[in-house]
Amino acid sequence: MMKYKITVSTAPLRAEGMTGSGFEEDMEGSEMAQCPGAAALALLDEMLEITAQSLVHTEVAEHYQIIRELGRGKYGHVVLVIHRQRGTPMALKLLPKAHTKRHTFLYEYCVALSLATHPAIIGMFGIAIESSQHYGFLFEPALHRDLISIIKPHDGIPEPAAKQCTTQLASALEFIHSRGLVYRDVKPENVLLFDPECRRIKLTDFGLTRPKGTRLKLVAGVIPYTAPELSNTTSAQGLPIDTSLDAWAFGVLLFCLLTGYFPWEQSLPADPFFEDFMLWQESGLDKDLPRHWKRLTVEAMRMLRSLLALDPVQRSPVSGALCYVNCPWRVENWRGEEQAVRP
Structure with a gap:
């Protein structure tokens, strides 16, 4: 869809390069026949x-x-x-x-x-x-473009719209997972709008969707939506994919909707924003809370920490976000410092 650059704390919100060329996959053989x-x-x-x-x-x-x-x-x-x-x-x-x-x-x-x-x-x-x-x-045509087109830099989208997106996308992803598939391309560009307030949105673009258990090897660069277990995989046989990959990307998308920028540029320890997040995930202490998360409420941070658990086994399913839609997600009258652009 149309490009909409947001150059805030870490990277443009439109993450180029999340295509099939970033991974090699293995869907053949008796091993695949026995996968989920x-x-x-x-x-x-x-x-x-x-x-x-x-x-x-x-x-x-x-x-x-x-x-x-x-x-x-x-x-x-x-x-x-x-x-x-x-x-x-x-x-x-x-x-x-x-x-x-x-x-x-x-x-x-x-x-x-x-x-x-x-x-x-x-x-x-x-x-x-x-x-x-x-x-x-x-x-079917969506004449109101995609979700990326309404995300404002440093701001995101209105909280009611973010919650409507959350409810509908969680339902769509759960449906995909119930069919034995992993979507693998959760990002605002793939969410089409049928009205400006996000009362009706639809997921599109299934070129990267694969059956659960398909083995993937990362062969190109890491982007914000890439789960850390894929970012760091060194196995020659690749990593068998699971729905937790979608939960991670869903968490990143929700952060973008609420803030207007990515939480990090790459899900690798070399990225200082991701390194700060890892420290906070492991300690859970307020003093370790990354500064660009402080505009979010305790409930919103709890939701995102669960979706973005570093260990995929501990990661919440996408439906876990539904437990928080009746809670406030943004701190009222928050006036934080503008985040510095990465040099």
């Missing part, structure tokens, strides 16, 4: 086979009138189109064939289609196409 996401993988394989056989071959202009671009990413872009015969407005995601494997496109489409029944996950039209230049699929 084996049933999900089997279902997706069946959907892929059926979709590959029924893929519509057509040029976009034959059936759809392109109105305008809705968003653009590293591997493709989304346009608002109108069906020429029915007049139905739709969002069309186009992935260049020159840079996209057919299986990659079919996988993302099938994952999105399998999850589209949830009210906080983007609805699909069940139409996948292949043109001479692109692969594409159609989904």
Whole structure:
């Protein structure tokens, strides 16, 4: 979606580079067949086979009138189109064939289609196409852009809106997890808005979603949403992924909504902001509280500390945030010092 830079305490709030190229993965072999996401993988394989056989071959202009671009990413872009015969407005995601494997496109489409029944996950039209230049699929358009577009520097979004986002996203992520999948791409850019107050939001973009137990090896840089167990993994076999990865990224997202900036640039001890957070997590003492957390209430800090537990075994599930939606999250009349930009 549209870029919206926030250069506050640690880094721009839009974290570039959280793409599939950051990890190598292993989804094959008997080990994967016995993992917690084996049933999900089997279902997706069946959907892929059926979709590959029924893929519509057509040029976009034959059936759809392109109105305008809705968003653009590293591997493709989304346009608002109108069906020429029915007049139905739709969002069309186009992935260049020159840079996209057919299986990659079919996988993302099938994952999105399998999850589209949830009210906080983007609805699909069940139409996948292949043109001479692109692969594409159609989904419901969100005309109010994405969550990143309303986050204000040093401020975030209004607390009621943050709580509405929390409730809907927790429900969507729980649904994804119940299907044996890990979303792996929780960030404001992937939350589409259907009204400016966040009464209705939807999760989108499932290109990184994988079955639980898929082994991942980090091969590119660490970003704020990367859980520390992935940031520090040195295993040649990779780390089997779990829903705790989504809980960590969800915690980072909530911090961004409440403050308008990242809690750290990288989830590594070399990052001084993350080092301060580690010290506070381990001690729990008020004197160790990082200064840019002081605008949050005790309840909000408790919620985030639980979602951002350094040990994934101790980390709260995403639903844990729902225990705090009736509590205040921001300290009233807080007037803290502006956070210094990292040189």
